[in-house]
Amino acid sequence: MFEIACDKPHRGSEAASANPLPPLPPLPGLKPATPVGSAAPLPSVSFAPPEPGVPRRLAMPRERLREAGPGSLSDLELVALLLGSGLPGHDVFDVARSLLKHFGSLRAMLDAQREEFEGLRGIGPAKASKLVAVLELARRALAEQIEEKPLIDSPGAVEDYLRLLIGGRAHEVFICLFLDIRHRLIRTEESTRGTLTRMAVYPREIVRRALMLNAAHLIVAHNHPSGAVQPSASDRRLTRVLRETLALVDVQLVDHLIIGTQETFSFARHGLD
Numbered sequence: 001m002f003e004i005a006c007d008k009p010h011r012g013s014e015a016a017s018a019n020p021l022p023p024l025p026p027l028p029g030l031k032p033a034t035p036v037g038s039a040a041p042l043p044s045v046s047f048a049p050p051e052p053g054v055p056r057r058l059a060m061p062r063e064r065l066r067e068a069g070p071g072s073l074s075d076l077e078l079v080a081l082l083l084g085s086g087l088p089g090h091d092v093f094d095v096a097r098s099l100l101k102h103f104g105s106l107r108a109m110l111d112a113q114r115e116e117f118e119g120l121r122g123i124g125p126a127k128a129s130k131l132v133a134v135l136e137l138a139r140r141a142l143a144e145q146i147e148e149k150p151l152i153d154s155p156g157a158v159e160d161y162l163r164l165l166i167g168g169r170a171h172e173v174f175i176c177l178f179l180d181i182r183h184r185l186i187r188t189e190e191s192t193r194g195t196l197t198r199m200a201v202y203p204r205e206i207v208r209r210a211l212m213l214n215a216a217h218l219i220v221a222h223n224h225p226s227g228a229v230q231p232s233a234s235d236r237r238l239t240r241v242l243r244e245t246l247a248l249v250d251v252q253l254v255d256h257l258i259i260g261t262q263e264t265f266s267f268a269r270h271g272l273d
Contacts, residue, residue, distance in 0.1 A: 079106070098122070111168025142164060143161060159259075167261050169225065172224070173192070173222060174194075174221075176191050176210075177221070179215060179254070187213055207246060210249070220253070222258060223259040228260065239256045255267060
């Protein structure tokens with residue numbers, strides 16, 4: 001066992017300093033040591049600081065997003081990145097967690113109207129606007145997709161668009177997609193808004209709008225807030241009335257879709273009865 005002793009002053013130190021020993025010659029093949037005080041400075045290493053205002057925990061999912069893509073992040077991390085900042089004593093992950101807990105799911109949060117965020121802890125007007133804008137961007141991206149080609153060729157995109165548009169509404173909404181002779185979208189309009197279980201639809205008004213827009217075809221849709229998409233007897237009756245009424249003015253009813261939060265029912269796929 002070896003021990004390393006610390007240098008301590010002793011009585012002979014003054015004599016040693018008065019008569020210093022001559023330096024030892026350097027060993028062959030070795031360069032003499034650089035005198036103390038003249039050594040070359042070590043290369044500097046710089047560390048990029050986190051972006052101003054970004055919590056350290058938030059920088060971790062941001063790095064993973066850059067390296068592995070957004071699919072590698074959880075709902076909580078994505079919401080935290082979207083919010084950007086938290087509250088004094090509560091980081092952004094705490095705010096994101098309470099937000100998801102309040103709405104119950106990511107889809108319900110994204111379907112929320114701007115006023116539904118008012119009064120929630122850590123969500124001011126700026127954050128509420130940002131959250132509402134996310135779903136609106138998705139809606140517009142899908143709207144562009146269905147405008148680029150005939151809707152008859154992209155039924156999946158139409159259903160995705162309608163799910164984003166009305167799938168999460170707390171009340172029934174009746175939507176009309178007016179199409180030209182080439183099945184391209186002319187306009188999307190909300191025809192009627194009802195309650196949780198009731199809604200009045202006026203076929204005459206729908207026919208009038210089709211004529212005003214010079215539409216040749218029509219897709220209609222309404223949502224079931226309960227989530228179940230099986231058509232009721234009144235849904236079937238409305239489909240028959242609309243088909244027959246529109247035929248009188250040479251407008252074809254292409255489909256009637258019932259939109260739930262996860263599923264969709266298409267009358268066209270089931271014979272349009």
